[in-house]
Amino acid sequence: MRRRTALAATLALPGAVRALPPARLHIGFAVGYAPFSEVGSDGELQGFEIDLAKALCERLHARCLPVILDFDGLIPALLSRKIDAIMASMAVTAAREQVIAFSAPYYYSPARLVAAHDSRLNVSPSGLRGKRIGVERGTVHERFLAEVFKDSQIVRYGTQDQVFLDLKSGRLDAALADAVIANFGFLNKPEGRGFGFVGPDFREPQYFGKGIGIGLRKVDAPGLGRQFDQALAALRGSGALKALNDRYFSLDLVSPPR
Template sequence: MKRRRLALAAPLALAGTAWGQASPLRLKVGVAVGYAPFSEVGSDGQLRGFEIDLAQALCRHMALQCVPVILEFDSLIPALESRQIDVLMASMSITPERLQRIGFSSPYYFSPVRMVVRQGSGVEVSTAGLKGRRIGVERGTIHERFLAEQFKDSRVLRYATQDQAFLDLKAGRLDATLVDAVIAQFGFLNQSDGRGFTFAGPDFGRNERYYGKGIGVGLRKADLPTLGRRIDGALAALRGSGALKTLNDRYFSFDLVTPKP
């Protein structure tokens, strides 16, 4: 798959207005595409996916117009801080490191993190087994930090998009790539390019030191008491009504939205 960048949404007349005051009627939502089935650009040129539908559902509940803004993943937090976008929804884990810069809503889904390798490659997914091996990762993700700190003896290659890492894995230029398991399943393993590849090793997403407590909507800290509270209320309403689970079941055969015990 190829990701396409759309032009940024036009500046709003009230873009500089705090959400606690006269809030704008539109919500600029930063997204990163190429993550089927969470967010991608379809063959018709339209955005689609679980997070796109959820963003629209949240906006409907808050009586706001949802304006998606496509960015590279590692540009999302800077765009949020510079007020190019109001929130971000891009499978971003709630981690202590990110909480130093931005705030988050309550989690809206939970995802495992796995290595993908070629079947029969004999690659052992451990620090010793991957010593000197080439591991691909998308730049700006928490996976990048995890690999840098936990796989110091491996060769970590950083990519602008996860799709580029998958291409190099298929071409034999990587021994493994670390990625959200759902993204790998739908965006690679279930596709023709992913034939002959498989998951290997443990679920690294269980390491809360790096991966936090789930995936949330990213916001500026100053907006947490206002917009953040509205988003949490909308998420609670969608969860309580069963609409969030219905949306989950539209895309997945397994439950990603029920909080972990």
């Protein structure tokens, strides 16, 4: 209970409150995705998406409270009104747009396979036939593997950290994840020594969508969704979004790909 209270305080922002958006917004996060969202050694939430959520809520004059869920539980929680928005590196895809609405994208990143340096994998559907590939359940990466690498053994996990743990232990031949999450959450850490990216960037729009956006209920798109878009545009126009990008990344993730 104490941990939950401490985490909730992380995004609490003082100041004026307006009727719209709601005085309190519950934002769904899936932690364990450095440097986007993770629990620090002090028990507090930290990362790019955490800081972006704070900046957006400040512009909206709303008190934002984090709700930590597994990734595949985020959309059900949104639809059942347990949370008001999702900020969890969720790609804007046509399939998801049938169910929920999205803000404008706030960052863009390809998917990559990660494997041991000495794996010598042939990254193709035929080359990975029978290979064990780990992926987080409920993600666009899972759907991509299931449809494109259908002859591989797809091993599904509740969190990305669990994927990397089994990759490190040798129970997987490879793992598919967002390139930045894989780089910062595994490859740049001691446990990622001996591993690296294999194969090409995967950007197929039918799987990986238009970028990463804030997930919203469709009924909230004209109101809260529009206000998130305006706040994002203001942060982009002022240079604050790029400054936040540069605090965490050595590459530009927030500018739309050309």
